[in-house]
Amino acid sequence: MIVLTMAALTLREAARRKVLRALAVMTFVLLGLSAWGFYRLDAEFGGLTSGEARLAASIVLNLVMFGLSLIAALGTAFLAGPTLAGEIESGAALAMLARPVRRGSVLVGKWLGLAVFGSGFVAVAGLAQFLIVWITMDYWPPAPATGLALLAAQTTALLTLGLLLSAVISPMASGIVSVGLFGATWIAGVVGGVGHALDNESVERIGAVSRVLLPTDGLWRGAMNAFQDPAILMNLGPGMQGHPFMSDSSLTWTYLAWTAVWVALVLGLAGLAFRRRDL
Amino acid sequence: MSAAPTAEQLLADLPPTAAVWCSGLRKRYRKRTAVDDVSFTVGRGEVLGLLGPNGAGKTTVIKMLLGLVRPDAGEVLLLGRPARDPHSRSKVGYLPELFRYQPWLTAAEVLDLHVRLAGATVPAAERRECLALVGLADRAGDRVGGFSKGMQQRLGLAVALVARPEFVVLDEPTSALDPIGRADVRDLMLSLRSRGVAVLLNSHLIGEVERVCDRVVILDKGRIAAAGTLAELLGQRELRLRLDKVDDAASARLAAAGEVTSDGDLFTVALPADPDADIVPDLVADLVELGVRVHAVEAGRISLEERLLDILRTGTEEHR
Numbered sequence: 337m338i339v340l341t342m343a344a345l346t347l348r349e350a351a352r353r354k355v356l357r358a359l360a361v362m363t364f365v366l367l368g369l370s371a372w373g374f375y376r377l378d379a380e381f382g383g384l385t386s387g388e389a390r391l392a393a394s395i396v397l398n399l400v401m402f403g404l405s406l407i408a409a410l411g412t413a414f415l416a417g418p419t420l421a422g423e424i425e426s427g428a429a430l431a432m433l434a435r436p437v438r439r440g441s442v443l444v445g446k447w448l449g450l451a452v453f454g455s456g457f458v459a460v461a462g463l464a465q466f467l468i469v470w471i472t473m474d475y476w477p478p479a480p481a482t483g484l485a486l487l488a489a490q491t492t493a494l495l496t497l498g499l500l501l502s503a504v505i506s507p508m509a510s511g512i513v514s515v516g517l518f519g520a521t522w523i524a525g526v527v528g529g530v531g532h533a534l535d536n537e538s539v540e541r542i543g544a545v546s547r548v549l550l551p552t553d554g555l556w557r558g559a560m561n562a563f564q565d566p567a568i569l570m571n572l573g574p575g576m577q578g579h580p581f582m583s584d585s586s587l588t589w590t591y592l593a594w595t596a597v598w599v600a601l602v603l604g605l606a607g608l609a610f611r612r613r614d615l
Numbered sequence: 616m617s618a619a620p621t622a623e624q625l626l627a628d629l630p631p632t633a634a635v636w637c638s639g640l641r642k643r644y645r646k647r648t649a650v651d652d653v654s655f656t657v658g659r660g661e662v663l664g665l666l667g668p669n670g671a672g673k674t675t676v677i678k679m680l681l682g683l684v685r686p687d688a689g690e691v692l693l694l695g696r697p698a699r700d701p702h703s704r705s706k707v708g709y710l711p712e713l714f715r716y717q718p719w720l721t722a723a724e725v726l727d728l729h730v731r732l733a734g735a736t737v738p739a740a741e742r743r744e745c746l747a748l749v750g751l752a753d754r755a756g757d758r759v760g761g762f763s764k765g766m767q768q769r770l771g772l773a774v775a776l777v778a779r780p781e782f783v784v785l786d787e788p789t790s791a792l793d794p795i796g797r798a799d800v801r802d803l804m805l806s807l808r809s810r811g812v813a814v815l816l817n818s819h820l821i822g823e824v825e826r827v828c829d830r831v832v833i834l835d836k837g838r839i840a841a842a843g844t845l846a847e848l849l850g851q852r853e854l855r856l857r858l859d860k861v862d863d864a865a866s867a868r869l870a871a872a873g874e875v876t877s878d879g880d881l882f883t884v885a886l887p888a889d890p891d892a893d894i895v896p897d898l899v900a901d902l903v904e905l906g907v908r909v910h911a912v913e914a915g916r917i918s919l920e921e922r923l924l925d926i927l928r929t930g931t932e933e934h935r
């Protein structure tokens with residue numbers, strides 16, 4: 337009950353704050369640019385073989401989806417911070433938490449609202465992007481629903497981290513730190529990919545470890561795998577290994593289970609930190 | 616109904632418990648002790664004033680009562696339930712010292728939110744009335760972000776009152792209000808008391824406290840420096856006399872009425888806590904009979920302000 341009230345309140349906050357407008361503008365810019373890009377690609381290289389065109393479409397689609405996931409990450413991270421730490425700092429939390437509510441319910445409610453918001457954004461913007469590629473390049477990704485679900489999971493993981501950080505540090509810092517960590521694991525993932533291509537195990541391990549510590553990059557790689565044409569990797573083989581916008585494997589269920597555990601753990605930690613906090 | 620009554624039924628059958636009861640509250644922030652061994656009770660329908668200088672620990676005590684700050688030691692019962700249980704707060708209204716409400720909601724939406732969080736059912740008309748009570752009727756549909764400071768404090772009052780509380784905690788409720796608003800809040804507290812709602816009022820405006828509070832707790836450096844009803848705290852009345860030709864017999868007669876301090880022809884007699892009605896006319900008649908020339912007689916009462924300053928300056932112990 338309290339959880340749903342708080343989730344609805346968080347969604348309303350997301351809708352009314354300027355964050356939403358900023359998100360919408362960034363998304364439109366990105367979608368518009370990509371539409372133009374795909375259109376030019378098709379016009380300039382009309383003579384491409386269908387294999388080459390599909391490769392180009394896959395890579396550019398993944399590139400644009402990365403942009404979208406970055407926007408989603410930024411948006412939710414900067415919503416997650418203010419919604420908890422900001423309310424504690426401003427004093428708005430005082431009146432609310434003096435009501436007959438458990439702090440845990442308030443936290444889970446906010447988390448739920450943010451997760452719905454982030455997933456909804458990913459779904460709408462992602463679908464729009466698929467349509468653009470379909471219209472301009474006649475390419476439809478092999479597993480769109482899986483890919484979008486993984487992107488939504490990535491956003492959820494990041495906002496959970498943002499909530500934990502905002503329960504212990506200040507609102508702005510929590511947004512910046514969580515986006516920073518998100519970027520760092522992505523880079524670690526790319527480095528790991530290069531290591532894999534060069535058969536250098538210790539470098540490869542960097543990516544593997546970072547993917548366990550913060551599952552955003554692992555989820556992102558799974559999503560990419562769902563967006564790209566499976567035939568490409570078959571055709572091109574190991575030459576594509578280590579490419580930052582290509583992924584050669586889909587996710588394992590173990591990894592997905594670990595992601596769920598990770599989110600629950602981080603949310604639980606956030607709950608503990610929030611419960612103990614003096615307002 | 617053959618089984619033994621459950622614990623809940625037994626509790627429900629008990630006479631109404633105090634609005635709040637706390638015992639041995641203690642809180643340290645790092646090395647600074649903010650609250651040290653504070654205990655008091657607010658009865659149902661009673662208005663208790665919490666006084667003390669800046670940093671005395673008043674807000675910290677209030678936050679510990681409401682579960683917003685974890686006490687290092689001590690116990691709190693809110694409306695008969697341990698304060699650890701969130702349900703103990705379902706009939707409590709709170710106006711924080713730092714009053715801020717979601718700037719992206721309208722005033723009416725803030726009230727709706729708090730009604731829902733309180734788990735209460737309050738008809739829309741009553742919510743509107745509540746806003747009207749604090750003078751925000753025509754701003755109900757405006758975003759709180761555009762409110763002035765005083766308007767936000769008025770909204771905070773409405774939030775504290777909207778869910779039909781049985782106990783209201785007001786932390787400096789008039790700090791941002793205009794003079795009319797202050798008078799309104801005074802009337803509001805009196806009307807709450809007349810309806811049997813208990814109030815805990817923290818305020819620096821002593822006149823406000825003196826007018827509405829039944830009892831007062833004075834905090835200083837985290838400890839209770841004095842506590843009692845207004846009559847107990849302000850018990851001493853005094854009589855100021857301007858006299859001429861006072862001889863030994865007259866001095867003795869004055870001393871018999873109470874402790875005397877004199878400054879030239881000005882004599883001040885401290886009267887007992889509840890003097891009988893004839894004490895002043897009898898004293899004057901006797902003085903006249905003793906040949907004293909009486910120029911002026913003025914009955915005075917020590918104000919709460921003087922008493923507060925006196926307590927805070929002379930330290931705590933003798934007033935416990």
Ligand SMILES: Nc1ncnc2c1ncn2[C@@H]1O[C@H](COP(=O)(O)OP(=O)(O)OP(=O)(O)O)[C@@H](O)[C@H]1O
Pocket residue numbers: 614615644647648649667668669670671672673674675676712
């Ligand atoms: N969050 C906090 N961190 C550290 N110290 C704190 C904190 N909150 C209060 N204190 C300290 O506790 C003491 C009591 O503070 P409190 O806010 O309860 O005072 P107060 O009586 O309400 O004062 P005022 O009349 O100024 O509102 C002060 O010394 C203050 O510095």
Ligand SMILES: [Mg+2]
Pocket residue numbers: 673674675712
């Ligand atoms: Mg205070």
